[in-house]
Amino acid sequence: MxxxxxxxxxxxxxxxxxxxxxxxxxxxxxxxxxxxxxxxxxxxxxxxxxxxxxxxxxxxxxxxxxxxxxxxxxxxxxxxxxxxxxDGRTDEEWSGFSVGRVDSDGVGSIIVLDTIGRDDDTITLASGCYPLWLDHLGEGYVVNADYASVATVDASGACTTIADFSDAEVYEYGVWGIATQIDGTVLAVTLGTLESIATDGTMTTLATWTLDFEVPANHEFAANGVAVDPATGEVGLFDYFGGFGTWTADGGLVVHRKGDYENPTLYTTSGAHRDGGGWYTQGTDAMTGAAGIYRFDLDAGDWALEEAWDASSDWSPQQVAIDGDSGDWYLTANVGGIFPTVFRIVEGSGYAADFFRISTDYAGDFYGITTNYTYGG
Ligand SMILES: [Ca+2]
Ligand SMILES: [Ca+2]
Ligand SMILES: [Ca+2]
Ligand SMILES: [Ca+2]
Structure with a gap:
């Protein structure tokens, strides 16, 4: 030996x-x-x-x-x-998505989908409360309820307004994207400001930028989507006309790309942060109408196409969320003005696969989508 x-x-x-x-x-x-x-x-x-x-x-x-x-x-x-x-989450396992729907009768609901697209649960929201953007908050959800208020949602579907944006003198364009920050506060964008909302309703303006639809040269961008890097708390701000900004508590706002509404290149309505790095959006090419997944290239200061697929001209994407395990993208969309659909975009596949679809006669629309996890063994 x-x-x-x-x-x-x-x-x-x-x-x-x-x-x-x-x-x-x-x-x-x-x-x-x-x-x-x-x-x-x-x-x-x-x-x-x-x-x-x-x-x-x-x-x-x-x-x-x-x-x-x-x-x-x-x-x-x-x-x-x-x-x-x-990734900022401890002992997590990806478990699917929660998707916001408004049906053809105007009733809002949140549909909980598992990892293979089966609907596990549906929470029907109170009258007048819609899941236009949604995120998790504690045991329940927080939603942009009607472009004028942000509300918490409990398991029974009851909505409690925690922030009111209905004063048009103050909030000319109402409220748009929302996202839960890692400290449990709620972020909301009003096109020209980033707001932080505590669950007791206290609201703090974290950042403002120049929103000018009269003089394009003055205009910075119009944020209608907001997302959070759960590992760092960095905030991504997504502009409808292809602009992009980030915000951190230490560094404040950085406008990486102005939104050029006179000559838009890309239309986006939401974005998400991918585990391991990167800000992504589902975009529509302003010239061709082609749909794709874009990653913001911080060095180049512009969006870079990551995935493209054949989409019919009546295919209208809404919002994007990302599977924290595989990094695959999932989109809410409405196809043909009839079918609310969640598509799965597998990296490198070049196509959009049905993940979940409601296929009756006109069935309303899907809106917000957020990634779900379970925690602990
Ligand atoms: Ca280590
Ligand atoms: Ca983790
Ligand atoms: Ca662990
Ligand atoms: Ca190391």
Whole structure:
């Protein structure tokens, strides 16, 4: 038996470039305590900024650089209490989508779909309350109820207004996209402002920008969609005419692309953040009417086409959500003015597949869509 050489070989293979004894890294605190209870290998040499040697530095998205079981793209273990894939959610498993519908009688509802497009549940909303945009909030939902108010929705479908945008003197264009921020407040856009709404109704304006439909040169953009990166809280602001901005608490608003309503290139109505990075929208080419999935290229300052598919001219996309596991895109749309449909766009497929459809005579429309997760093993 030659156990000793094998052990030495294995040890050497683990740390072939470990020069920490010769050259301590002054960037990192030196462990002088002599306790050997640490179970995570720590690269005290820190020659590459990746302390746990999982291939990612904190700058590259490692949200725990002392734990090799935590890194971007790792499979999520739903029972270890860690955010293994660094998407801002802990122990999550993608479970489908919730979709907002307004039927042909004007009744609003939220339909809960599982991962293969079966409807698990339908919550019928109170009269006059619509799921034009929706997101999760606590155990229930928050909706843009009618372009003039934001309301919470409980399991019975009762709606409680938490913010009123009906004063046209203040909110000329009402309220549009909404999204739940990671601190549990609700974000809403009024085309020209980003508002934060606490569940007690307290409203704070986080950002304003120039909205000028008279003088195009003054105009920045008109945000009608808003989304949140759940890992960082960064906010994406989507403009109907192809503009795009981001907002952070520290850095404030950055307008990456102005919305050119005189010469639009792309029409969008909502957007979403994809796990692992990137802001996406379902867009309609302003010239050809072709539908596609676009990613905002922050370096180029413009939208880049990611996926395109054949869509009939009467195919009108509404909103987009993203499967947190595969990254596939799901769109609400209305086809032919008749069929409310959820389409699945698989990366690289080049086509839009039916995921869920209500196919009776005129059946109303789908509007908001949000991704669902279950938590814990
Ligand atoms: Ca790392
Ligand atoms: Ca790590
Ligand atoms: Ca996670
Ligand atoms: Ca986990």
């Amino acid at each position: 030659r156990l000793l050489p094998l052990l030495l070989l294995a040890t050497a293979a683990c740390t072939p470039l470990d020069t920490s004894f010769q050259k301590p890294d002054t960037d990192e605190p030196v462990d002088t305590g002599g306790d050997d209870t640490d179970t995570t290998p720590v690269d005290t040499a820190d020659t590459d900024g990746d302390l746990d040697d999982d291939g990612f530095t904190p700058e590259e998205g490692d949200c725990d650089d002392a734990d090799v079981r935590v890194a971007p793209g790792r499979p999520e273990d739903d029972d270890d209490g860690k955010d293994n894939d660094c």
